[in-house]
Amino acid sequence: MRWTEVEALGREGLIAAWVEVIGTPPPNKMSQGFMRSILAYDLQAREYGDLKPGARKRIKTAGQEEHRSSDRERGALKPGGRLIRDWNGVSHIVDVTEAGFVWQGQTHRSLSAIARAITGTRWSGPRFFGL
Numbered sequence: 001m002r003w004t005e006v007e008a009l010g011r012e013g014l015i016a017a018w019v020e021v022i023g024t025p026p027p028n029k030m031s032q033g034f035m036r037s038i039l040a041y042d043l044q045a046r047e048y049g050d051l052k053p054g055a056r057k058r059i060k061t062a063g064q065e066e067h068r069s070s071d072r073e074r075g076a077l078k079p080g081g082r083l084i085r086d087w088n089g090v091s092h093i094v095d096v097t098e099a100g101f102v103w104q105g106q107t108h109r110s111l112s113a114i115a116r117a118i119t120g121t122r123w124s125g126p127r128f129f130g131l
Contacts, residue, residue, distance in 0.1 A: 003043035006036050014039065083111075083129045087118050094129070 001017055009017060014035045018026045021042055026035055045051075051059075077083075081096040094114055095102040103114045111125025119128070 001043065003040045003047065006040045006043065009036070077131075083131075085118075085129050092118055 001020065006014075006017065011032055014032055015026060017039055018024075018035060021039055077096045079096055079098050083094040083096070083101075085092050085094075092103065092114075094111070097107065100107045100109045101111055101114060102108075103117075108114050108117075111129055111131075112123065113125070115123035115125045115128035
């Protein structure tokens with residue numbers, strides 16, 4: 001089978017192709033679109049060659065480095081910025097400064113600490129403030 005034929009397959013054809021190419025049945029409830037993407041990639045990799053190990057490593061570590069950054073929250077926000085979040089009928093204003101985030105007159109190192117103080121539960125600060 002060629003990767004160009006995958007798009008025309010229905011569900012039963014995709015399952016048969018999956019077993020032929022991958023060697024096992026696909027996971028239950030996997031969407032047809034996702035099966036097509038995986039099959040097409042695998043068939044193309046077999047025909048033209050897969051990513052080189054160095055490229056795979058760079059892709060993998062690039063994502064990990066981004067998540068490890070302790071200044072990730074501050075990196076997207078510049079001093080002088082202001083975040084406003086309404087929570088249970090109360091508006092909470094956070095100012096971005098060089099030293100961190102100022103909320104109710106106190107400086108915090110992270111938005112998550114402020115979100116936790118506002119909600120009483122563990123929240124991702126960037127997610128809570130819609131970043």
